[in-house]
Amino acid sequence: MSDERAFIEALRRIAGTPAARGLADDCAVFDMGERALVLTHDMMVEGVHWLPGQAMHDVAWKLVAVNLSDLAAKGATPLGILVGHTLGEDDAGFLAGLEEASDTLGAPLWGGDTVSHHGGARTLGLTAIGQTEHRPVPSRGGAKPGDAVCITGPVGGAMIGFESLRDEGDTPDNRRVTQPYRRPTPLLSEGRALAPLASAIMDVSDGLLLDASRMAEASGVTLALDRAAIPIAAPEDRRDEALRWGDDYQLLFTVSPEVELPIPAHRIGVVHERGEHAVLLDGEPVSGAPGYEHRRAH
Structure with missing residues (x-):
């Protein structure tokens, strides 16, 4: 598969539930009656999303922030985060940054997973879960002529x-x-x-x-x-x-x-x-x- 667009287009055939929003939005939105659950997952790769040797304290902050930004675009309030961490240099700095971002941005850590790697670019991931009472939950779609x-x-x-x-x-x-x-x-x-x-x-x-x-x-x-x-x-x-x-x-x-x-x-x-x-x-x-x-x- 040649590029990101083609891969996402292929994924659309799999993600057929309403919560997936046709993979045309920033988040999945699961209707729970009075409230909607809003979920997003973003990854970051060393050398692509942060510079090699950059302070992991800041990398952890950015990992949390970019996922919460997706929640912001839904008008959602964070409930919690799940972190996928690749062990490597300055794990202590990553933990300090994660704690600071979690406390400052109001996104409690709920869990996640850790792995080790042997060479190559380090990869991190984070899932953010939020909620909103506003209906309809806004999306990328909906812009109208004249707006x-x-x-x-x-x-x-x-x-x-x-x-x-x-x-x-x-x-x-x-x-x-x-x-x-x-x-x-x-x-x-x-x-x-x-x-x-x-x-x-x-x-x-x-x-x-x-x-x-x-x-x-x-x-x-x-x-x-x-x-x-x-x-x-x-x-x-x-x-x-x-x-x-x-x-x-x-x-x-x-x-x-x-x-x-x-x-x-x-x-x-x-x-x-x-x-x-x-x-x-x-x-x-x-x-x-x-x-x-x-x-x-x-």
Whole structure:
């Protein structure tokens, strides 16, 4: 199988229950009557999601945070986490970071599994379980023509943080700059505030343009974005890179333009009837790779 998209498409034939949402969403959602159980699982690989030699304290934090970001996009409150840990260097640092993230972000550790490995890239995994009373539980689908396209904050901060960490190392002088990459913040309270209002919502993990295309595909619409309106945390001459880099974990959402938003956000475009392309940037189709995909076919 050649790429991530083809593999996920094959998985859809297996995941046939309503909770799976056709594997077109950030989470599985299991209806339990008055409440819905929301579940997600993300993995991280050394050399892909964190730099070799990076402090495992920060890696553990990021592992928890990126999974809780998926819960945030459902307006869910964390209940617990299950950790899959590969033993290796600085396990004590990983445990310290896991405890800090669990306590700070309100995600108690419920269990998990540990394995050893013999060479190769170290892999970590985490399952986050949450709950919500809001109905319907928002998804990537649901964006309607005429809706405003909004984002909670700037993109590109993780890109700059990664480069500073890679080039200068983890020093006291650059920890503020590297924080968006090392320790992203899941926008849980923002997600809960937006859940009753957003017609579609997801977190930005693989690049704004790629994730916008996923939302457009799930909703059967075209998202027309205004390049200059998109806030970035990078130099202006790197705007195009910032729109594609990912790892920012802002919330991308669509909402009726008449709605008064309960949180600060930036309007960056409008939803159109579905045209030839899923995403337009200043009225033109996106050229080049829109974001990060594992084993993308060429």
